[in-house]
Amino acid sequence: MNAIVKKELRVYFNTPIAWVFIAVLMCVSGLFFTLFNLFMANPSVNVIFSSLPLVFVIMIPLLTMRLFSEERALKTDQLLLTSPISVASIVWGKFLAAVMVFGVAIVLMLIYPIILNIYSDVSWGIVFTNNVGFFLLGSALISIGIFISSLTENQFTAGIITIATLLIMFLLSGISVSSGYAVVDKIIAYIGILKSFDSFYIGLFNVVDIMYYVSIIIIFIMLTVYRIERRRVK
């Protein structure tokens, strides 16, 4: 799996992908920081985190869209799938590499509370829970993007489908559906991926919310593995 992680990180940083991803997140978060913290003299950093997830709708597909689709298009999947490495290791390797790039952006964003701490008292507990929540949310979205990338060999198609999927999941987070069927309501509530971020936002570690994101990650990684194995058999 290390070989896959190293290879993907090399691609991310040898091409503009990682740099653009990190630069856009830093620019947008920097803008929010300037507008909502510096101009408004507000020491609470979670205003940045509350606005940023929407940027993910555009940015996460940039990280994930090529991961499997490009391998198929270039036929390099023939090397991966005929090597002794398992499909699960390949998928986890690609996932970890994308999460690491995302992690770099999260670490860089710690600059904002550090700056605020010079002029006021920052609640580090809230900073910490927001960062962990942000990281889990981003990782869950990455796992969804990877799964979609395994569905097609056209990376732009993968990118557009990922944007549409994430947009729907974000929109469903803001509404409470009452269809009359408990199962349907539960499914829609489960799809609304931003709801579980609320507890992190207010400074709480809720095991249910942590498990929610972890379950999304595991489900979509397993679906990706299944999808690749299934394609071999078809």
Add this chain to the structure above:
Amino acid sequence: MIEVKNLTKKYGSKTVLNDVSFTINQGEILGFLGPNGAGKSTTMNIMTGYIASTSGSVEIDGIDIMDDAKAYKKKIGYLPEIPPLYNDMTVMEYMEFVCGIKYADPSCIKDILEEVHITDVKDRLIKNLSKGYRQRVGIAQALVGDPELLILDEPTVGLDPMQIIDIRNVISQLGKKKTLFISSHILSEISAVCDRVIIINKGKLIAEDTPENLAKLVSGKNKYCVCIEGDKEKIEKLISNIQGIERFEEKTASEPGAFEYVVYAQNGTDIRKTLFKAVAGEGDMAILMFKAFDITLEDIFISLTGSEGGEEQ
């Protein structure tokens, strides 16, 4: 050593491989011959674990891919028809990556690069390499992990004549140490390096023999190209009177005053001496060119199937 048993592959209702069985012995160079679309790549993709068969099995030293995929795949090095290369990596970075996914010690890279003569380009980006070098890098990745069996899918396709000779030399060298399974749709390509040949057509094995024996299958159907200087009418009368000649067709002559013909001999008849002496006996005629046509894959197909091989959709 490698046993392919009753492989069948269906895509929906279309059967692309139909009950294919053969064995590859240790140390052997086995050629896999067939027209485009015959099922060569499908067979190879199944043997390497890239796709699964609908039914049938492949075993290497008694290990089935379904039982122990990791151990099975360690025994195989595969060069697909399009070498699976990452263009933005240098050759060295690529080889290190391949070592990682094949659980091989990177110390083997130096020897492999020397073996396929690409040490001088090890720090160059793969996208900047010529097609011949890219093919060699593809062979180099197949050698990582010291696999017992090398499967090479059309290793010389798309190369220029010099590159073909280069790759053929590399393959011949590898054949001294490894078991090789090489596919091609060109008979001369296979007969140049292989001990034994299997032929596939429309998803079915139709022959399995040495290149020499396969050539014998069509030896009774020799055809010759002859260019004779002289009077056209007299030449044609002379040829049609020679015993053993079944028929002849006129071709466009390349020299003024000469006439070129494709001459078909009857089964088992060697007409070379008779034709030569007949022309020599005529004072006003001279043979300017006389050659046997090479036996082609097409000839073997016609001989084996009684129909044109052709491409399958």
